[in-house]
Amino acid sequence: MNLLFSGIERRLITLLAVGLLLCAAPFVQAGDAEAGKAKAYTCLGCHGVLHYVNTYPTYHVPRLGGQHKEYLIAALKAYRGKTRAHGTMQANADLLTDQDIEDIAEYFASQGAE
């Protein structure tokens, strides 16, 4: 028997605590475009050059500005998990944490044409 809180009070406190945790979760996960800009420096070596091409096979390196953030996250995680082939992209994605990926994706998604 808890003398400080009644049963209903304890249940309310638990509910409040769970609610606060749920509110905080999105902020932990969200990407930071400013941090992403700094982290995207390496990416721009290829993706920041107009009409830059990949060779063997030869095709244009994709435009990333304005792309959906969620897709960019999925793509980077696929390279990191080796379910998407590309030597250079796998090597670069290998170095990224989940937070790095979120930040970089947030940055490119925010750079679309209007």
Added chain:
Amino acid sequence: MIKLKSVLFAASIVASGTAFAGGDAEAGKAASATCAACHGADGNSTIPTNPKLAGQYESYLVEALKSYRSGARQNAIMSGFAAALSDQQIADLAAYFSAQKGTLQTVVER
């Protein structure tokens, strides 16, 4: 006569090569109905997990579809669709979506 045949043969290779390399955006549009359900009619996907295709480089879209088809890029949904596509259909779809207007652009270092 042998020379003429050689010339004709060479010309036919060049002609077929040209037709093959260049996708036909009109044919691509006609074939794009399946893509539209997830990527938007004009390639401006409104579903965040599905990439925008409008204004993406044509050659990149070709590479992406061929990678899905070969399994170099693993995705249950896209592999299924890409498996059914010929090289010409891939070229046509890429020509169509790359020609659409959208928000995609190259982020140039400043």
